[in-house]
Amino acid sequence: MHMRKKEATILLVDDDDDILFSARLSLKKHFTKFITTNNPKTILNLIASETVDVALLDMNYHRGFEDGKEGLYWLKQIKEISPETTILLMTAFGSVNLAVEAIKQGASDFVLKPWDTEKLYASVLAGVELARSKRKNTQLEAIQNNKNKDFLQKTEHLIGKSPAMTKAISMLQKVAPTDANILILGENGTGKYVFAKEIHLQSHRKNQPFIHVDLGALNENLFESELFGYAKGAFTDANKDSIGRFELAKGGTIFLDEIGNLPLHLQSKLLTVIQNRKVTRLGEAIERAIDVRIICATNADIHKMVEDQNFRQDLLYRINTIELNLPALRDRKEDILLLAMHFLKQMSAKYRKTIQGFTKEVIQRLEAYHWPGNIRELEHMVERAVIITEGQELGTDDFYFSTDKSTPIATDNLNLEATEKALIQSALDKHQGNMSRAAKDLGITRTALYRRLDKHQL
């Protein structure tokens, strides 16, 4: 009977090379990966640098010492570094008491030497399943602690038929199944998150975690502990070991959002991690391998940042194997109505209303508007309109275009007054009516701004 091998990493530790050889022989047609060592001192490195499902550990080393103390010692060490790894002990007939002691200390089962091949296989298989479910639970638990809902997957449907969007979607489909690092560029609300998630869902990692980290929201002091984790006692409040986001994403995808906001000194830390594919928890000396796909996103002009030496070029090269540009909504007018209809359907269902569509006038305005907040803004606008409308169709009264009065600065009209008015209006839009910020951006005082608002009747 031909069986498919199970994806699993098995670590075999025995100081007798013959035993290593025959254990491997017994198991190799069932599992994909084996690591063997006859030197227990290498166990810790191996276990930290690989995701080991099952460790088959000999109880007795150095011929002559049969008390098994050393086996127990290594057992404890493995448990500490990789609590999810299932540990099976190999022990000679007659040391059953020792095996019982080992199980008390966290081993899952023991295998008597010489073993029965079928029994050995059954124990290892059960061990692999156990490790899997434990790993899933730890990840889930950690994710719940982080209030990170990204683990609960949901497929987003990408809407868009414009050439720019079609191109972005076909690029996504091409690169998603590869393990290439991807940098997604686009203004706020253009769908960077949705794209990152979709790349993950269309990759072979789809059943593993997708971890979203908003670097823009991450306090600088927390950067390392959040991303790389920490050991108990690493700092005052570290009262227990904590797993970092990179480790959480093990086997899956990490989405580093707003990468452009990362200060230079943290950029170099991130670079080291990406280069070595290893993380070290704060306060710990063990390097842990991370098998993680990296997707980054930013709305900043990252190439300009590199030019201005605000972003490390070597880091950019690491993260932008593939660059995906998401077009602004104003540059793909064909998609506006399509998206508006999509949101209309969604929101009508949500608010239990039956609304047929948009008036002609509204459609024209939607298509002419410059959408500084892109798709997110459109979504909010439609939601709001659905809530307040009393009709069957959404009309101009149901919409509030924040820039109704604005005229984009046109170079064919260089009239100073008109340009000043347009500039002020864009500053107000940009800062959503926040006077202090708009004034600061314009380089004038708040009082001066109020005066001009009066003057231009804004």
Ligand SMILES: Nc1ncnc2c1ncn2[C@@H]1O[C@H](COP(=O)(O)OP(=O)(O)OP(=O)(O)O)[C@@H](O)[C@H]1O
């Ligand atoms: N192609 C699309 N089809 C349908 N909805 C979309 C599409 N792209 C984005 N959206 C919706 O638009 C909103 C904004 O998307 P998203 O959060 O991915 O943008 P973003 O670029 O990550 O924004 P920010 O930079 O502000 O974080 C979301 O509600 C998302 O569901």
